[in-house]
Amino acid sequence: MTDERWQAITRAAPAHAEREWQVLPENGLGAVIAYAAGPGRARPHLVPLDERHVVVELTRDGRTSRASEPMTPDDLAAIETAITEYLADVGLPAPPCAWWEIDLPGALDVDELCERLDQLAAALPGDDTGVARARREAQTILEAVQALLGESR
Numbered sequence: 001m002t003d004e005r006w007q008a009i010t011r012a013a014p015a016h017a018e019r020e021w022q023v024l025p026e027n028g029l030g031a032v033i034a035y036a037a038g039p040g041r042a043r044p045h046l047v048p049l050d051e052r053h054v055v056v057e058l059t060r061d062g063r064t065s066r067a068s069e070p071m072t073p074d075d076l077a078a079i080e081t082a083i084t085e086y087l088a089d090v091g092l093p094a095p096p097c098a099w100w101e102i103d104l105p106g107a108l109d110v111d112e113l114c115e116r117l118d119q120l121a122a123a124l125p126g127d128d129t130g131v132a133r134a135r136r137e138a139q140t141i142l143e144a145v146q147a148l149l150g151e152s153r
Helices: 004-011 028-037 073-089 110-122 130-149
Strands: 042-045 053-060 063-070 099-102
Touching: 004 028, 004 042, 028 042, 028 073, 028 099, 028 110, 028 130, 073 130, 110 130
Parallel strands: none
Antiparallel strands: 042 099, 053 063
8 A cells, every 4th residue: 555655755746846847767766755755845756658668788608788678567566566675675655556757847857866865875874785775765855855856745
């Protein structure tokens, strides 16, 4: 069951309809960012399965090649499972089955945001690992995104 914050995110009107929305990464980090951004600043990014692609890497004789292939239902299920399991590990509720877009202020783009958040998480002191570390990193990311976007909308 999806929690109230995710439900509010999927139903909210955009806080700034005139701005261009940016697609978040299709992984746990993207889901944490969407959850932190909250209603009006994050929304589902709805793309039909037949328009989605995955990058497949093949290594043969020490050489790696990459190719884009249509995403299969199994690919989609594996990605959704990985996101849901990651969020459970860091203490956040499972999202609806969707990928996410975010309304970022100013000239900030998603790649720059993710890089900054990765740097914040990597700079956390301590030698904890595994789930304990992931929880601290996720909490840091939540707080940073909320500070960037402002909790009062």
